[in-house]
Amino acid sequence: MVRRRRMVRSYTDEPVDPDTVDRILSHALRAPSAGFSQGWAFLLLDDPLSVMTFWQVATSPGEGGDAWSDGMRRAPVIVVPMADQGAYLERYAEPDKGWSDRDESRWPVPYWLIDTGMAALLMLLTAVDEGLGACFFGIPPGRTDAFREAFGVPADHEPIGAITIGHRAPDGVRGSAATRRRRGPDEVVHRGRW
Amino acid sequence: MVRRRRMVRSYTDEPVDPDTVDRILSHALRAPSAGFSQGWAFLLLDDPLSVMTFWQVATSPGEGGDAWSDGMRRAPVIVVPMADQGAYLERYAEPDKGWSDRDESRWPVPYWLIDTGMAALLMLLTAVDEGLGACFFGIPPGRTDAFREAFGVPADHEPIGAITIGHRAPDGVRGSAATRRRRGPDEVVHRGRW
Numbered sequence: 001m002v003r004r005r006r007m008v009r010s011y012t013d014e015p016v017d018p019d020t021v022d023r024i025l026s027h028a029l030r031a032p033s034a035g036f037s038q039g040w041a042f043l044l045l046d047d048p049l050s051v052m053t054f055w056q057v058a059t060s061p062g063e064g065g066d067a068w069s070d071g072m073r074r075a076p077v078i079v080v081p082m083a084d085q086g087a088y089l090e091r092y093a094e095p096d097k098g099w100s101d102r103d104e105s106r107w108p109v110p111y112w113l114i115d116t117g118m119a120a121l122l123m124l125l126t127a128v129d130e131g132l133g134a135c136f137f138g139i140p141p142g143r144t145d146a147f148r149e150a151f152g153v154p155a156d157h158e159p160i161g162a163i164t165i166g167h168r169a170p171d172g173v174r175g176s177a178a179t180r181r182r183r184g185p186d187e188v189v190h191r192g193r194w
Numbered sequence: 195m196v197r198r199r200r201m202v203r204s205y206t207d208e209p210v211d212p213d214t215v216d217r218i219l220s221h222a223l224r225a226p227s228a229g230f231s232q233g234w235a236f237l238l239l240d241d242p243l244s245v246m247t248f249w250q251v252a253t254s255p256g257e258g259g260d261a262w263s264d265g266m267r268r269a270p271v272i273v274v275p276m277a278d279q280g281a282y283l284e285r286y287a288e289p290d291k292g293w294s295d296r297d298e299s300r301w302p303v304p305y306w307l308i309d310t311g312m313a314a315l316l317m318l319l320t321a322v323d324e325g326l327g328a329c330f331f332g333i334p335p336g337r338t339d340a341f342r343e344a345f346g347v348p349a350d351h352e353p354i355g356a357i358t359i360g361h362r363a364p365d366g367v368r369g370s371a372a373t374r375r376r377r378g379p380d381e382v383v384h385r386g387r388w
Contacts, residue, residue: 002221002224002316002319002320003224005224005226007226022379025379025383026379029376029377029378029379029382030196030197030199031315032199032201032315032318032330034332035370036369036370036371036374036376038376038377040382041382041383041384042382042384043384043387044384044386045386046385046386047386050386050387096370105335106335107332107335108332108333108334108335108338108353108354108355109307109332109352109354109355110304110307113303113304113308113311114307114308114310114311114314114354116308117307117308117309117311117312118311118314118315120308121225121226121312121315121316122315124226125196126196138228138301138302138303138305139302140302141299141300141301144302150387151384151386151387151388152387152388153388158303159302160303160308161302175230176229177230180230182223182230182232183223183232184223185216185219185220188223188232188235188236189219189235189236189238190235190236190237190238190345191238191240192238192239192240192244193237193244193345194237194345194346194347194348
């Protein structure tokens with residue numbers, strides 16, 4: 001399923017089986033996380049009003065009416081994976097880790113974002129496995145507050161993007177991967193040293 | 195393979211087939227990336243001297259001699275996935291994206307870290323598929339410079355951690371996931387709104 005995965009940017013109006021959505025979400029919860037912190041949350045939008053609200057608040061003003069938006073907005077399901085940094089700081093303040101100062105500089109990289117990204121990838125892969133299409137895309141920085149307000153998301157939960165899920169339509173806009181060259185191992189793998 | 199994946203913290207001294215390592219790395223290159231930026235690089239350490247050097251430079255002084263280190267240091271292969279932020283800024287400065295100011299504030303979250311994390315997860319999953327064990331772990335912030343110097347890694351490439359790969363030994367140290375409860379959908383999935 002790794003090789004079959006592609007971002008799908010256009011969907012039919014066929015609904016997605018709720019059991020399938022449950023399986024997709026249950027796999028997200030199988031992502032690895034530093035110290036098993038599991039500092040993530042998922043906003044599931046699977047009714048037309050919620051989905052419409054998402055597009056209203058989480059996209060740039062004036063966006064829409066183009067092929068990308070038309071295709072994407074037909075997706076019946078959206079999942080927004082969110083990272084909870086506080087859960088990581090709390091987890092590592094426990095005795096077995098001992099970072100009781102909760103100092104962020106102890107973290108080489110923000111694993112709350114990386115782990116939540118891994119959860120997102122597991123949803124993309126599971127969608128493929130279930131015969132569905134999915135697309136992971138960003139929420140513009142200026143829209144995060146409006147998104148949080150619309151759905152009651154606490155300020156300490158950071159959306160890392162959103163995932164559309166649905167049945168694939170044949171007319172999808174092709175992404176950058178369709179026209180740009182994939183980098184090969186000879187370009188990105190360095191053996192023994194750089 | 196999603197459900198079978200566990201972090202493996204102890205390895206036998208059996209070598210890993212180089213073809214298997216190639217397959218693991220080729221799957222990493224199948225990770226999604228914003229704008230197909232593919233802003234990543236992978237340092238492959240698969241000889242005893244390189245692996246020993248890694249443990250000398252990339253761990254805290256005085257570390258070692260415990261069960262975790264003993265088990266982990268037997269892994270014959272280490273891959274260090276690194277994120278290249280510059281590749282993203284360059285990619286999005288191209289005409290089809292148009293962020294020619296290369297302004298970082300346009301980015302809601304650092305997709306260079308998230309995408310490289312997704313590449314790391316694909317390596318963990320592929321290792322399971324190949325009958326091997328693997329473990330993703332962090333490099334302490336204070337050791338990044340020594341790591342870069344030892345292996346000639348440019349300053350603009352950020353290691354997001356490291357992955358040990360090898361044949362699983364039965365005596366591995368159990369991680370947090372063995373003793374802590376997995377969070378369920380009722381705790382982390384919010385339907386329609388928070």
